[in-house]
Amino acid sequence: MTAKLHCFGESGNAYKAALTMTLAGYPWEPVYVDFFGGATRSPAFRKLNDMGEVPVLEDEGRVLSQSGAIMYHVVRKTGKLGGRPGEEEEVLRWVLWDNHKMSSQAGMTRFLMNFLPEDKRPREVITFMQARLSNAYGTLDAHLAGRDWLVGTAPTIADLSCCAYLYYPEPFGFTRADWPDLDRWLGNIAALPGWKHPYDLMPGNPSDRT
């Protein structure tokens, strides 16, 4: 049975799981979740994942959620993208930082700026979050100076976790040109064989709703 990923194109968190499986050569197929129609709030979805979030992976009779847990599952299954021996803690460190400081804030800010009606967008929150995100971009950019990858000399799930929201076209305050090392690193990831943009890898994108 091919693994089934419950996802939608706009979710950077789902993209982390989809991209990891794709680059590791792990067979998967998408199950579209109509997030904007309220699907993740339904009792059926809550039964699948009591956190009420995508991504959810159904694989080998088990149900996994949280992008990081799914990425680690794929690392164990394929032996790929987990870092070399001795690098595991550094990989985990960046996956955790991404959850704490990057994707959590970038995903929310992008949602507020693009997927809420204009008259419902909380301006003070958006400005505040953009300042926090600027610190996060700075941390990542500084770490990437002189490096091709976040950990060691090859791509890992640390890269695939931290990059996820940075490829989306909707404006949320991130401009690649402002961060030369981030820009170069995003180019490195996008040059990996099999890489696809989130809207090409998963079903659903903003043009479906216009």
Next chain:
Amino acid sequence: MTAKLHCFGESGNAYKAALTMTLAGYPWEPVYVDFFGGATRSPAFRKLNDMGEVPVLEDEGRVLSQSGAIMYHVVRKTGKLGGRPGEEEEVLRWVLWDNHKMSSQAGMTRFLMNFLPEDKRPREVITFMQARLSNAYGTLDAHLAGRDWLVGTAPTIADLSCCAYLYYPEPFGFTRADWPDLDRWLGNIAALPGWKHPYDLMPGNPSDRT
């Protein structure tokens, strides 16, 4: 050499590391970080941790950061608090969720409401974050219905990660009595042999600055 934890009492993220080491019986000693005096922004601290955050653990000649990475280090060293075989992915799932939805938002909201001067507190941000946190408390409370611990039948780092900000006395919108299962679970953790409140486990607390 005893492990050295760079920390301060107000940091729930540092508390996760300190509490895990304490409950696992892993010898450690605190190194006080004067966060409110700007210590984490200093070049010396940035050299220790390029993310500019506590906690940082110095142990066996290595430097670890991110509370989750430190907790996993202690699990590996002691064989304790990591969950039983087969529970590892569920433990990781809650550690990641905590970073994404609980501690990141609770820590920030508590900071804004208590550690900024009154005239600098962004009201719209605080209100917005409290609503998001209410969802997070609800997710945790629902999961804990009929359970003593987040994963399986014994305490793990999943519990120690998610609980960290919920013991602090400074108001940030969390009231234990509103969430009966959370309240019971926080009591379970506090009843573990060796448990200590963050202000009793780490140096520094708000009364130092008044």
